[in-house]
Amino acid sequence: MTSENAPDDPTRPARRPWVRAGLFVAAAGGVLAALALLDVIPGGWRLRTLIVPQSVQDQRRRAEHRADRLASFAEEPVPQPGGTLFIGSSTIERFPTGDLLSGWAPVNRGIGDEDLNGLEARALETAVRLQPKVVVLYAGSVDTRRAVDDGTWTSPPAIVSRAGALASELLGLTCVEKVAVLGILPERETGPELRARLDAVNAGLAEVGEAPGIVFLPTGIPQLVDASGNLRPGVSADALHLNEAGYRTLAPLLADALRSEESPGPGSRGRE
Numbered sequence: 001m002t003s004e005n006a007p008d009d010p011t012r013p014a015r016r017p018w019v020r021a022g023l024f025v026a027a028a029g030g031v032l033a034a035l036a037l038l039d040v041i042p043g044g045w046r047l048r049t050l051i052v053p054q055s056v057q058d059q060r061r062r063a064e065h066r067a068d069r070l071a072s073f074a075e076e077p078v079p080q081p082g083g084t085l086f087i088g089s090s091t092i093e094r095f096p097t098g099d100l101l102s103g104w105a106p107v108n109r110g111i112g113d114e115d116l117n118g119l120e121a122r123a124l125e126t127a128v129r130l131q132p133k134v135v136v137l138y139a140g141s142v143d144t145r146r147a148v149d150d151g152t153w154t155s156p157p158a159i160v161s162r163a164g165a166l167a168s169e170l171l172g173l174t175c176v177e178k179v180a181v182l183g184i185l186p187e188r189e190t191g192p193e194l195r196a197r198l199d200a201v202n203a204g205l206a207e208v209g210e211a212p213g214i215v216f217l218p219t220g221i222p223q224l225v226d227a228s229g230n231l232r233p234g235v236s237a238d239a240l241h242l243n244e245a246g247y248r249t250l251a252p253l254l255a256d257a258l259r260s261e262e263s264p265g266p267g268s269r270g271r272e
Helices: 017-037 044-051 054-075 116-130 141-145 156-171 192-208 244-259
Strands: 084-088 106-110 134-138 178-182 214-217
Touching (some): 054 116, 084 116, 106 116, 116 156, 134 156, 134 244, 141 192, 156 178, 156 214, 192 214, 214 244
Parallel strands (some): 134 178, 178 214
16 A cells, blocks of 8 residues: 555655755754854844844843852952942943042942942942942933833932932942932033933932932033033043943042041931
8 A cells, every 4th residue: 555645656746956955045044043042143133133133132241240240259269348338320330440549448349231220229238238429320321312121201390319329328328428429421422412411310310419428529520521511532442331431530530529528427328
């Protein structure tokens, strides 16, 4: 008896050459797509953009970077108490604190692209673990420039309120004697909407810096920002980050701000 799948079965339609070619092309395309997605061959970024929305990819990238940074922090030995904790987003992560502010015993805990949600989740725990005498805080930059994941924007008053509350909570730790709040940097091409948000946030942060034990260091200074309110190309690595020259300009100003007045003792801040 002949099988119904036998090649000489006259009732079975013959597979045409173009069908076989189509199957081969589809299989080859699938293999190439898989290799591209895995970045084995070029084209992965464009292909992923077609398959996964860019916003989702950005969220994943930020989460992966955050996880990598937190893992690297966990592997570092705990420094001696009494140093200076630098904490915030990419302006802090990129800050060569060890080279430019070595006399302040800096401990850099910056995480690029970190918004207030991420900062609030780790700042106090980090300070309790490291026991710094001084904290340098860069908070609200990401929230000022970018909408949250659901597409809504955090208002400047809300950004200031949360950053100010975080500064106060850090200052409330028994080990911390001073908190320096950095002003939010502009960009090389700061549009009118962003400039208005930056102005409002920085004005609010300046008021936060009037509290005992908290100092505010503005970054919209002529050495870093031009007359139009844009970040100077000569001190920036890209659209919104400082380069080495920018940090060399900022570092002594920050050191002066930290030395500007004697840190008040616990009693003078009402912490008996």
